[in-house]
Amino acid sequence: MVTALLILHGLVAVALLGAITHQTVAAWAPAGAGPKSFFGRFRAVPSPAFANAVVVLYAVSALLGGIVYLDFRIDVRPILERDGHWQAIGLFDLKEHFIAIGLGLLPAYWLSWRRPLAVSGWTRAAMTAVLAFIVWFGFLMGHVMNNILGFGS
Amino acid sequence: MTAPPKLHSFAFAYACAFAALYVIALFRDAALFTVYPSLGIVLWGSRHSRDVADPALGFLAPEMLWYGWAATAAIGAVPVGLVVALLPDRWTRRLWPVASWAVPVCAMIGCVYFELPWFRR
Numbered sequence: 001m002v003t004a005l006l007i008l009h010g011l012v013a014v015a016l017l018g019a020i021t022h023q024t025v026a027a028w029a030p031a032g033a034g035p036k037s038f039f040g041r042f043r044a045v046p047s048p049a050f051a052n053a054v055v056v057l058y059a060v061s062a063l064l065g066g067i068v069y070l071d072f073r074i075d076v077r078p079i080l081e082r083d084g085h086w087q088a089i090g091l092f093d094l095k096e097h098f099i100a101i102g103l104g105l106l107p108a109y110w111l112s113w114r115r116p117l118a119v120s121g122w123t124r125a126a127m128t129a130v131l132a133f134i135v136w137f138g139f140l141m142g143h144v145m146n147n148i149l150g151f152g153s
Numbered sequence: 154m155t156a157p158p159k160l161h162s163f164a165f166a167y168a169c170a171f172a173a174l175y176v177i178a179l180f181r182d183a184a185l186f187t188v189y190p191s192l193g194i195v196l197w198g199s200r201h202s203r204d205v206a207d208p209a210l211g212f213l214a215p216e217m218l219w220y221g222w223a224a225t226a227a228i229g230a231v232p233v234g235l236v237v238a239l240l241p242d243r244w245t246r247r248l249w250p251v252a253s254w255a256v257p258v259c260a261m262i263g264c265v266y267f268e269l270p271w272f273r274r
Contacts, residue, residue: 066220069217069219070190070217074190074191077215086271086272087271087272087274090271090272091271093271094264094265094268096219097261097264097268098261098264100175100219100222100223100226101172101175101257101260101261102257103171103223104170104171104172104226104227104230104257105168105171105253105257107167107168108165108167108168109168111161112253120250122250123249123253123254126253126254127253129254130257134261
């Protein structure tokens, strides 16, 4: 059951990663790239359309992570402590903290992307970048943690 | 339809207050509740297994404070958001463009500082 939830957590995180990365690049990248180039098409996505998806995926991913975290604390972390993976534990704790701060940021982020756009572009882009950093950090640290012990070990 | 300015003020103040309160909860060990996943119990406030008996209990009954820290921040940020939403818009209009991302970033830096002992081992 926990393995299934962990895989679902990972899949939701991949979808979230794609949505937030598209939106962040579209919000920050200069419009210089040609409209038919890969980069031009990548950044040409309608950014506000991603906001709802990002909020839902972030909330679902955090919820799934919060459930899986219970088993992590009992079954995985003691092994990491026994084997002296102190940096990994520190990085995972940071992931928790960043995810929580991102949860608090979600309402403001969502409102900032609502049409008509009432918040300045720079503020919106900065908040999106902070959220994107949190998502990328969480995703990578989740992978590091998963790969230290290996699947099913 | 544009969201009401008061809702904007509340959401931005909530984001800032949540981030700040989370770091305060972290440093002050102020979790609203503590979860003991192996025992399946939840206790009010910050509890540490080794407080009760001896350090070995930390392995037998590990405590989880993250949910409690997040709850402290989530609930504590509501009144802050409400108070700020009641302030005149002109007082806060210039604050949000910077505070909305700078406070969470500062909070994240605070979290890094909090976790530094793990990287010095």
